[in-house]
Amino acid sequence: MSVKVYIEAIGAIGPGANNWPEWRSILRKEVAYQPARTVNPVLNVLPSAERRRVGIGVKIALASGLEALAAAGIDPSSMTTVFCSSGGDGENCHLICEALASSDRMISPTRFHNSVHNAPSGYWGIASGAMLPSTSLCAYDAGFAVGLLEAAVQCSVEKRPVLLVVYDTPYPEPIHGVRPVADQFAISILLTPDVTQGSITAIDVSLEKTPSTTMESSELENVRVGIPAARGLPLMQVLAQLPEQAAAADIYLEYVNQQSLRVKFVAA
Known part of the structure; x- marks a missing residue:
């Protein structure tokens, strides 16, 4: 079933x-990829008090989501959302562990508030005024594919647009030694149940036992395997080539239980 x-x-x-235009130019090979640390985005959509509290995970998640909706000209308050991350805010987790290992074991209320897995969803509601449902998921390295399938099913069944936001941030040491995440990464995709004037492509998604699609560039492949959210790079690669690329081969994104999410591209 697809x-x-x-x-x-x-x-x-x-x-x-x-941002997406910069990634698109790289994936179209119009400019050479230059590895560099992710630049923390400036997030002005939250009240000043909230801006002081949020971590980098919230910042990159909201920045990518708002970029996608701005490109589509859609009011963020009107969106159903699906957020997915393998571990949430890695630095916040590290600081809580440090506090628990200290003599007083006191945890900042702000740290605890930001430790919940749906923190970006909550800050999204504050920033946008969105009142529609929001789902927060976690699936280790398979988060991008799990999030995409969840968002696609919600979009198809509920017959309304859904914004998928997948993000990851690294842990400091010593957690980094056992759960290495190379850098920060976030990708957001706006899905609609029906074709619109802005549709880039249609996709059919289904589950199969097929190896995951890799990146031709070794540097981009390092990004893909080094950050769970970047497992979406093969999808980004195809989307960067459209609409000039008349036909796109199916891609396979890492899912759970030795399965892959097959993404078949159909002309919009």
Whole structure:
């Protein structure tokens, strides 16, 4: 069984590129990829008190999501959302562990508040005024594919647009030694149930036992395998070539239980 939806807009931020137009130029080989640390985005959509409290995970998640909706000209308050991350805010987790290992074991209320897995969803609601449902998921390295399938099913069944936001941030040492995440990365994709004037392509998604699609560039492959959210790079690669690329081969994104999410591209 497959699920068909339409892709209308993309937002992305990660090592070497700060937004989707920059990633698109790299993936189209119009400019050479230059590895560099992810630049922390400025987030002005939250009240000043909230801006002081949020961590980098919230910043990159909201920045990429808002970029996708701005490209589509859609009011963020009107969106159903799906957020997915393998571990949330890695630095916040590290600081809580440090506090628990100290003599007084006192945890800052702000740290605890930001430790919950749906923190970006909550800050999204504050920033946008969105009142529609929001889902927060975690699936280790398979988060991008799990999030995409969840968002596609919601979009198809509920017959309304859904914004998928997948993000990851690294842990400091010593957690980094056992769960290495190379850098920050976030990708957001706006899905619609029906074709619109802004539709980039239609996709059919289904589960198969097929090896994951890799990146031709060794540097981009290092990004893909080094950051769970960057498992979406093969999808970004195809979307960067559209609409000039008349036909795109199916891609396979790492899922759970030795399965892959097959993404078949259909002309919009």
